[in-house]
Amino acid sequence: KNQVEQSPQSLIILEGKNCTLQCNYTVSPFSNLRWYKQDTGRGPVSLTIMTFSENTKSNGRYTATLDADTKQSSLHITASQLSDSASYICVVRGGGSYIPTFGRGTSLIVHP
Amino acid sequence: SAVISQKPSRDICQRGTSLTIQCQVDSQVTMMFWYRQQPGQSLTLIATANQGSEATYESGFVIDKFPISRPNLTFSTLTVSNMSPEDSSIYLCSVIRMLGSTSVQETQYFGPGTRLLVL
Numbered sequence: 001k002n003q004v005e006q007s008p009q010s011l012i013i014l015e016g017k018n019c020t021l022q023c024n025y026t027v028s029p030f031s032n033l034r035w036y037k038q039d040t041g042r043g044p045v046s047l048t049i050m051t052f053s054e055n056t057k058s059n060g061r062y063t064a065t066l067d068a069d070t071k072q073s074s075l076h077i078t079a080s081q082l083s084d085s086a087s088y089i090c091v092v093r094g095g096g097s098y099i100p101t102f103g104r105g106t107s108l109i110v111h112p
Numbered sequence: 113s114a115v116i117s118q119k120p121s122r123d124i125c126q127r128g129t130s131l132t133i134q135c136q137v138d139s140q141v142t143m144m145f146w147y148r149q150q151p152g153q154s155l156t157l158i159a160t161a162n163q164g165s166e167a168t169y170e171s172g173f174v175i176d177k178f179p180i181s182r183p184n185l186t187f188s189t190l191t192v193s194n195m196s197p198e199d200s201s202i203y204l205c206s207v208i209r210m211l212g213s214t215s216v217q218e219t220q221y222f223g224p225g226t227r228l229l230v231l
Binding site: 034036041042043044045046089098099100102103104105 | 116143152153154155156157160204206208219220221222223224225227
């Protein structure tokens with residue numbers, strides 16, 4: 001069964017600090033992996049998309065890594081801002097299907 | 113990018129009633145989906161909305177409870193029928209636009225969601 005597990009479930013950090021969110025998946029065959037940011041009361045917005053051959057991809061202060069061998073991904077947030085407070089969702093799509101598998105998300109709170 | 117709007121943005125409904133949620137996309141898209149997100153949970157796919165034909169439902173969701181229409185490539189509706197408090201959730205419309213033939217060229221967008229509370 002395709003699964004996406006995220007950790008930690010929630011995280012509280014101080015403004016300006018860095019943090020790393022983890023995603024482990026069992027989706028096979030693998031097509032792509034996305035990280036989404038979902039603000040409270042809003043729909044998810046894509047941050048990065050990575051395919052099998054990509055190890056790292058950055059989008060501003062967000063850097064995603066992918067290890068397709070161990071089926072792990074991470075999202076690193078640098079110099080956190082209050083506006084980073086949101087849920088971060090890891091989404092993995094398998095080959096041959098448009099239906100992705102969603103993780104439960106990591107709830108990040110950035111305190112001033 | 114694709115701009116997706118949903119109506120209503122939120123509603124409070126009585127048990128036993130039905131609510132129809134509308135999803136409008138600003139341009140033609142390949143695929144449209146309806147998701148449910150319960151508090152503290154991940155997104156769960158309800159169904160794929162097919163233009164001009166019956167929607168394709170995921171396990172655990174049936175047409176009688178969640179009838180879906182998609183009369184054209186930019187519009188779809190989801191009805192939550194005979195509601196109970198367990199239907200309280202956020203309902204999200206999502207679309208996929210293919211920019212090319214490879215998976216990296218697909219982009220999935222989400223609407224702002226409809227917050228439903230059933231009393």
